[in-house]
Amino acid sequence: MNYMLNEDLQAIKEICIEIGEKHILPIRAELDEENKFPREIMNIMAQSDLFTIYIPEEYGGTGMGSMALAVATEELSRYCGGVAVSYAANALGAMPILLMGSEEQKKKYLPQLASGEKLCAFALTEPEAGSDAGGVKTRAIKDGDHYILNGTKQWITNGGEAQIYTVIALTDPERGARGASAFIVEEGTPGFNYGKKENKMGIRASATRELIFEDCRIPAENLISREGFGFMVAMKTLDNSRPGVAAQAVGIAQGALDEALKYSNERKQFGVKINSFQGLQFMLADMGTQIEAARALTYTAAGLIDSGAKNFNKVSAMAKVFASDVAMKVTTDAVQILGGYGYMKEYPVEKMMRDAKITQIYEGTNQIQRSVIAKAMIKEAHRK
Amino acid sequence: MSGFLEIKDSCTGCGICVKTCPVQALSINDNKRAVVSDACTLCSICVDSCPFQSLAVHHSFGGNEEQLAKYSGILVLCEMRNGSPDRSTYELLGEARKLSAGEKEVSALLIAADPSDAPEKLIHAGADRVIVAEHSSFEHFSTEPWSSVLTHVITEYMPEIVLAAATTTGRDVMPRVSKILDTGLTADCTDLKIDADSGMLMQTRPAFGGNIMATIVCDRTRPQMSTVRPGVMKPMEIDTSRTGEVINLQVTDEMTKNRSKVLEFVPSAGDEVDITEAEIVISGGRGMKNPENFSILHDLAHLLGGTVGASRAAVDNGWIEYPRQVGQTGKTVQPKTYLAVGISGAVQHRVGMQSSDTIYAVNKDRDANIFQFCTEGFVGDLFEIIPALVKEIEKRRG
Amino acid sequence: MKFVVAVKQVPDTAEVRIDPERGTLIRDGVPSIMNPFDTYALEEAMKWRDELGGVVTVITMGPPQAESVLKEAISMGADDAILISDRAFAGADTWATSHTLAAAVAELGDVDAVFFGKQAIDGDTAQTGPSVAASLDWPQITFVGKVRELNKDSIIAERYVETGMQVVQTELPVVLTILKDANVPRVPSLRGKMKSRKVQIPVWKLSDLGLTEAETGLNGSPTKVVVTATPEARTGGQIHEGSTEELVSRLADLLLGEGGEA
Ligand SMILES: Cc1cc2nc3c(=O)[nH]c(=O)nc-3n(C[C@H](O)[C@H](O)[C@H](O)COP(=O)(O)OP(=O)(O)OC[C@H]3O[C@@H](n4cnc5c(N)ncnc54)[C@H](O)[C@@H]3O)c2cc1C
Numbered sequence A: 001m002n003y004m005l006n007e008d009l010q011a012i013k014e015i016c017i018e019i020g021e022k023h024i025l026p027i028r029a030e031l032d033e034e035n036k037f038p039r040e041i042m043n044i045m046a047q048s049d050l051f052t053i054y055i056p057e058e059y060g061g062t063g064m065g066s067m068a069l070a071v072a073t074e075e076l077s078r079y080c081g082g083v084a085v086s087y088a089a090n091a092l093g094a095m096p097i098l099l100m101g102s103e104e105q106k107k108k109y110l111p112q113l114a115s116g117e118k119l120c121a122f123a124l125t126e127p128e129a130g131s132d133a134g135g136v137k138t139r140a141i142k143d144g145d146h147y148i149l150n151g152t153k154q155w156i157t158n159g160g161e162a163q164i165y166t167v168i169a170l171t172d173p174e175r176g177a178r179g180a181s182a183f184i185v186e187e188g189t190p191g192f193n194y195g196k197k198e199n200k201m202g203i204r205a206s207a208t209r210e211l212i213f214e215d216c217r218i219p220a221e222n223l224i225s226r227e228g229f230g231f232m233v234a235m236k237t238l239d240n241s242r243p244g245v246a247a248q249a250v251g252i253a254q255g256a257l258d259e260a261l262k263y264s265n266e267r268k269q270f271g272v273k274i275n276s277f278q279g280l281q282f283m284l285a286d287m288g289t290q291i292e293a294a295r296a297l298t299y300t301a302a303g304l305i306d307s308g309a310k311n312f313n314k315v316s317a318m319a320k321v322f323a324s325d326v327a328m329k330v331t332t333d334a335v336q337i338l339g340g341y342g343y344m345k346e347y348p349v350e351k352m353m354r355d356a357k358i359t360q361i362y363e364g365t366n367q368i369q370r371s372v373i374a375k376a377m378i379k380e381a382h383r384k
Numbered sequence B: 001m002s003g004f005l006e007i008k009d010s011c012t013g014c015g016i017c018v019k020t021c022p023v024q025a026l027s028i029n030d031n032k033r034a035v036v037s038d039a040c041t042l043c044s045i046c047v048d049s050c051p052f053q054s055l056a057v058h059h060s061f062g063g064n065e066e067q068l069a070k071y072s073g074i075l076v077l078c079e080m081r082n083g084s085p086d087r088s089t090y091e092l093l094g095e096a097r098k099l100s101a102g103e104k105e106v107s108a109l110l111i112a113a114d115p116s117d118a119p120e121k122l123i124h125a126g127a128d129r130v131i132v133a134e135h136s137s138f139e140h141f142s143t144e145p146w147s148s149v150l151t152h153v154i155t156e157y158m159p160e161i162v163l164a165a166a167t168t169t170g171r172d173v174m175p176r177v178s179k180i181l182d183t184g185l186t187a188d189c190t191d192l193k194i195d196a197d198s199g200m201l202m203q204t205r206p207a208f209g210g211n212i213m214a215t216i217v218c219d220r221t222r223p224q225m226s227t228v229r230p231g232v233m234k235p236m237e238i239d240t241s242r243t244g245e246v247i248n249l250q251v252t253d254e255m256t257k258n259r260s261k262v263l264e265f266v267p268s269a270g271d272e273v274d275i276t277e278a279e280i281v282i283s284g285g286r287g288m289k290n291p292e293n294f295s296i297l298h299d300l301a302h303l304l305g306g307t308v309g310a311s312r313a314a315v316d317n318g319w320i321e322y323p324r325q326v327g328q329t330g331k332t333v334q335p336k337t338y339l340a341v342g343i344s345g346a347v348q349h350r351v352g353m354q355s356s357d358t359i360y361a362v363n364k365d366r367d368a369n370i371f372q373f374c375t376e377g378f379v380g381d382l383f384e385i386i387p388a389l390v391k392e393i394e395k396r397r398g
Numbered sequence C: 001m002k003f004v005v006a007v008k009q010v011p012d013t014a015e016v017r018i019d020p021e022r023g024t025l026i027r028d029g030v031p032s033i034m035n036p037f038d039t040y041a042l043e044e045a046m047k048w049r050d051e052l053g054g055v056v057t058v059i060t061m062g063p064p065q066a067e068s069v070l071k072e073a074i075s076m077g078a079d080d081a082i083l084i085s086d087r088a089f090a091g092a093d094t095w096a097t098s099h100t101l102a103a104a105v106a107e108l109g110d111v112d113a114v115f116f117g118k119q120a121i122d123g124d125t126a127q128t129g130p131s132v133a134a135s136l137d138w139p140q141i142t143f144v145g146k147v148r149e150l151n152k153d154s155i156i157a158e159r160y161v162e163t164g165m166q167v168v169q170t171e172l173p174v175v176l177t178i179l180k181d182a183n184v185p186r187v188p189s190l191r192g193k194m195k196s197r198k199v200q201i202p203v204w205k206l207s208d209l210g211l212t213e214a215e216t217g218l219n220g221s222p223t224k225v226v227v228t229a230t231p232e233a234r235t236g237g238q239i240h241e242g243s244t245e246e247l248v249s250r251l252a253d254l255l256l257g258e259g260g261e262a
């Protein structure tokens, strides 16, 4: 399918393909096996300006928006879901500043992120607060011109690798979610430490880590927006970044389909190529069709955001749910098409299957997203 | 233009030739006929594509006949390795003798700090005359002095043909000299012949990554210069009864002038392998039976200047180290020559070697998969064939 | 510093196919790419520019379409580019190619070093670099696996040869041919790509270089290709069964390059 990507998007795609072919493909199995963060690849991405695309020009970016980010994430995910999320999580981390940050905060932080000099992460989830993000317990108590943070964030992508963190904490515990606020915390701030690095099923190239705050004093000017707006910042951030997860899912699925197409044209059984069996052809046809549908929905969601629309949380959730379910199904089928070989680590599809799973879980589980979609639909239907 | 592409009346305008031209010189005109533009380089690639034999290339050879006739004989640029002539030099002398057909004089140019008995060896290997440029500064190859000496010798002796090995030495100095002397140079030849009619040197070489063989002439200028791929030509049998002339060249300051300095020479450790860089890869599989047997492959590889690779079965059995594994989970190689010994040709192995220029296979099973995609296959017991092959090659090399 | 990189547009030989019936080269639909070896030359020049300051100019001699490799070089970080293109340049062998490129380098003036790839993957001769050095009467270091030091006056480089490595020092200006061991070429950047889309690349013609038709292109080429043939295509090859002696004899012919038709 030709989505008539404009020249800029085409350029982004070409760059990601080159990075994928030359720098990700040769080492993705090793990164996966050894749980290793792709620091070198991040440097290459920085040098190719990939971190500029979601940052406006006035802050050192190229200001290309959500669609550009989706194209980049998709293309990188074809090669490795773990590397791709390590990239995309930067956009997630920067989103609170981009959406609600003050002019000073933007001037201070965005150029460093655009150049890739510093990496970024977003910290909402806690041991007791997953889907129920309103249940966060981390506190931020005002003390003169500082806030003092206490609490633990869990499963933070790019944790330990990023230098800048956007963190949701309670400034007014009495008010629950309405008492949450968003902050910028820099690496090296006293009282801010990393906990253990997780040993995961998939996306093992990415770092997932605990952030531990113990009487961590941060300047009051690091508050994003206003006290009590934290939950809103978090929700807006996730609404904006969900097409990114969808793009990741589309990319992983496409990678698996590519492998299945290649393999089924080489493997012979019963004296013929296995892609001549109709049973297998039907699988391939469904895989391709589902991916195209997921891609179309993902691009639509990203395009909607770029158009300046206010109401996109439904489509954004739909793209995430649909694409991630497609990724799970397609990668599972790809393993099936490769048969026993597909089950072996020597071939990349078992990794793709492991990588795909996370897209159904993070940035709002697919169950939660379905509730979001349903609520939005019901609301729309009864507004008239 | 020297020559032209003829498009005969039998042309039907079918357009098949148009696609084959690498410089887009062909097109079909309104009269449904092929026409050629002046971008045509007379490369002849299109000629065979025409189903109606409507295309022919006509070359008009030759420059100033009188001028060209002043050149005669063959000059070989020698290379030394560890104090003796390199194997490639013997090959060039063997080839020069063949080309001379008993008529042309074969000279060898030796540039060295200490020639010792090399001149005599060169005569035994086919030289009629050895020109020795001896100087203490000639210990390591360096572009400028080599280029000055070679230019000087060519200008003085006026050979019609100059041969050097297509090594890092030959490929460094020959293009420099051919440019200085305003004559042509053909790279990395694998076949040389004298054309019976014109007396010209027909130089054949692979190009386009081995996808095509081109025959090249140097018709208007002399000498005709070629670098020759090592390992391809045959040295002649050493004949200790041969005699010849040894000329000590007067090495002038002009010849030793050098803007470059070799600060250091670090010999390679020898053992480190990169099978992806080798031009000849000889791989063993499960058919090798045990690690000891791999030594015959090493012998063969050594003789041919190649290296040893392996299938996963051999690596998994611990018969040979992993960096030598070819295939899906090993390395992808595309040498000029790949020889598969006792390898069945599983698809995972195939993907790592199928772009080799030529693939030969030895296997005792007539139905082995490898025979379905090799260039030439040999059905038989490797334990008989490989040792006999080593002997045969040693014998032919003398 | 003023560095020049010579790049060539080549057909992707990995994609070149042989027409199995006619045995001719099918170039239809074969993508044109920057000669892969030239990316190492470009990276090496840019690496030293980044360290020492200065400009990297890429040049190519070729048809108008060859502009695309220059744009690619700019997207990777080259500062500017010149397309050397004229009908008169068509059909050049390495003598005529290097003669023309050397004239362009001279025209640019004050160049400190010209970087070449090890060889082009189509012509495969590796002759252009040393011939340009000869035309300019500059020193050359070929098969460079590593540039150790480079400054305004001199260079120290490792030259990889069959038996080991030579460490060579020479003066500038110099001609270098770079091996892929030297570096890892950078990926084009987004801003580079945006710049390359807009940039106007000057075209130098025969007259701009002060050359004549007699010394360029087909006319200026001492060598000419008279016949091309394709090695037999790779299908189920010929299978030999027979006595060990017969097999060994044929195999030895092949391995020693003495094999004609079987
Ligand atoms: C690898 C990885 C990286 C992550 N990166 C980040 C990050 O960078 N930043 C960050 O803040 N967080 C991150 N997370 C956290 C992630 O967003 C949460 O895991 C996710 O929101 C789900 O929370 P939970 O795991 O606690 O599941 P739970 O909320 O405990 O859910 C368990 C199950 O119950 C279901 N469920 C829960 N509530 C409902 C409901 N109301 N209706 C129906 N079903 C329901 C869920 O769908 C799920 O199936 C990451 C997680 C992982 C695994």
Ligand SMILES: Cc1cc2nc3c(=O)[nH]c(=O)nc-3n(C[C@H](O)[C@H](O)[C@H](O)COP(=O)(O)OP(=O)(O)OC[C@H]3O[C@@H](n4cnc5c(N)ncnc54)[C@H](O)[C@@H]3O)c2cc1C
Binding pocket: A341, A344, A346, A347, B284, B285, B286, B287, B288, B310, B311, B312, B313, B314, B325, B326, B327, B328, B329, B330, B331, B341, B342, B343, B344, B345, B346, B347, B348, B349, B352, B362, B363, B364, B365, B368, B380, B381, B382, B383
């Ligand atoms: C995930 C995965 C990845 C893999 N990756 C690779 C890879 O990277 N590289 C690789 O090579 N394989 C790989 N394989 C293995 C591959 O499938 C084959 O099993 C392997 O290539 C077989 O090696 P072989 O040809 O040496 O052994 P076999 O298939 O056992 O063949 C041995 C051959 O030797 C012949 N033979 C035996 N004795 C003699 C004799 N005396 N004289 C002559 N011929 C004799 C036999 O006729 C037979 O054809 C992979 C497999 C998997 C599952």
Ligand SMILES: Cc1cc2nc3c(=O)[nH]c(=O)nc-3n(C[C@H](O)[C@H](O)[C@H](O)COP(=O)(O)OP(=O)(O)OC[C@H]3O[C@@H](n4cnc5c(N)ncnc54)[C@H](O)[C@@H]3O)c2cc1C
Binding pocket: B184, B185, B186, B187, B205, B207, B208, B212, B214, B216, C006, C007, C008, C009, C035, C037, C038, C041, C059, C060, C061, C062, C092, C093, C094, C095, C097, C101, C115, C116, C117, C118, C119, C120, C121, C122, C123, C124, C125, C126, C127, C128, C129, C223, C225
């Ligand atoms: C089948 C075939 C065989 C040939 N054989 C010979 C031969 O034996 N002798 C001969 O003299 N010519 C030969 N030619 C012609 C030769 O290919 C051209 O002269 C070509 O322009 C330069 O040679 P090359 O491709 O071998 O490049 P190489 O000399 O291998 O290239 C080395 C480097 O020079 C630079 N370079 C090369 N060409 C250009 C260019 N056009 N613009 C800018 N930089 C460049 C690049 O940096 C490149 O990496 C042959 C051509 C064909 C099609």
Ligand code: SF4
Binding pocket: B007, B010, B011, B012, B013, B014, B015, B016, B017, B018, B033, B034, B049, B050, B051, B052, B053, B054, B055
């Ligand atoms: S292939 Fe032959 S017949 Fe067809 S257009 Fe070309 S010259 Fe004419």
Ligand code: SF4
Binding pocket: B005, B020, B021, B022, B023, B024, B025, B026, B036, B039, B040, B041, B042, B043, B044, B045, B046, B047, B057
């Ligand atoms: S001879 Fe070569 S250059 Fe001329 S038209 Fe035929 S293919 Fe084209």
